[in-house]
Amino acid sequence: MENRLKYLFALQIVDSQLQEVHDLKGDLPGLVDELGLKVDELKTTIKDLNSTLKQSKVNRDKADVEIIDLAEKVEKYKNQQLNVKSNKQYDALTREIEAAEKKSVQLEKDMETYETQMEAAKNANETLTKQLEQISEELDEKKKELREVNKEHEKEESKYHHERDKIIARIDKQDLERYERIKKAKGGIAVVAVKRNACGGCFSRVPPQKILEIRQNNLFFTCEHCGRILVSDHIVSVSKIL
C-alpha cells in the first residue's frame, strides 16, 4: 500500500513539473492550432471563390456566344422574310425572330448577373487573400516562437516524460484511473500532502483522527472537502528519492 501511495505522489510531482513547462509555453500551442485552422478555412473559401469565378466566366462567355448566334439567326430570318411566298411563312418567321430576340434579352440579363457574380467573387478573393497572407505570416511567427520554446524545454520535458513512463509502469490501472480522474477535475492536482493539519490542495482542516490514519500509509484517504488523495509527510519524502 505504501508503494501505491508513493508512486501516485511521485507521478503527481512529475505531472506538476510537466504542467510548469506547459505553462511556460503559455497559449502559444493553442494559438498555433487556432491560426492553422483559420489558414485552412481561408484556403478552402478562396478555392471555392475561384471555382465560382471560373464557372461564372464560363457561363458568361457561353451566353455571349449564344447572343451572337441569335443575332445571326435574326439576320437570316429577316432575309428569308424578303423572299417568302405566303403570309403564313412570313408570320412564322416573325415568330421566330421575336422568340430569338426575347431569348437574347434574357441572355443579356444573365450576362449581367454572371458579371456581378464575378465581380463579387473577385473582390472577396482579394480581401481574403490579403487576410490569408497576414494570418499565414502571423502563424509562421508563432510557430517559430513555439519551436524556440519547445527547443528550450525539450530535454527537460523528455526527461519528465521518461520518468512518468517509468512511474506509470509501477502503478496499477485502477489507481491510475482514479488519479487521472481527480487530476482532471481538480486543476491538475490529484495527490497532496497534509500540511499543518490541513489538505494541501484546498487547505481544509483534516480531523486529527484522520491524520493519524493517514500516517499509517496503508489506506487511500481523500480530502472530505475537495476529494484529492491525501498522503503523509513520509510518503512525500520517500517519493522524492525515487
Ligand SMILES: [Zn+2]
Ligand atoms: Zn482538500
